[in-house]
Amino acid sequence: xxxxxxxxxxxxxxxxxxxxxxxxxxxxxxxxxxxxxxxxxxxxxxxxxxxxxxxxxxxxxxxxxxxxxxxxxxxxxxxxxxxxxxxxx
Numbered sequence: 001x002x003x004x005x006x007x008x009x010x011x012x013x014x015x016x017x018x019x020x021x022x023x024x025x026x027x028x029x030x031x032x033x034x035x036x037x038x039x040x041x042x043x044x045x046x047x048x049x050x051x052x053x054x055x056x057x058x059x060x061x062x063x064x065x066x067x068x069x070x071x072x073x074x075x076x077x078x079x080x081x082x083x084x085x086x087x088x089x
Contacts (some may be wrong), residue, residue, distance in 0.1 A: 027056075031069050034075045036075055036078075038062060039079060042079065
């Protein structure tokens with residue numbers, strides 16, 4: 001195998017494929033309707049190099065489905081406060 005073939009192969013293997021080239025947010029559509037009683041767990045992803053938006057991903061109690069929540073809706077803000085503030089003993 002020639003040196004040019006080896007270099008070409010290494011370059012091909014080093015270049016990311018497809019969707020890895022464009023970093024993007026996980027949440028494309030955010031739920032605005034109140035579903036608070038169905039939320040089991042909440043994961044908050046702060047803005048980062050892949051996404052300029054704060055993303056809130058809720059896991060439903062019933063079926064484990066993951067849903068993105070709109071961080072600007074009042075019920076979501078209250079839910080986040082409830083999750084982040086521990087109950088007094």
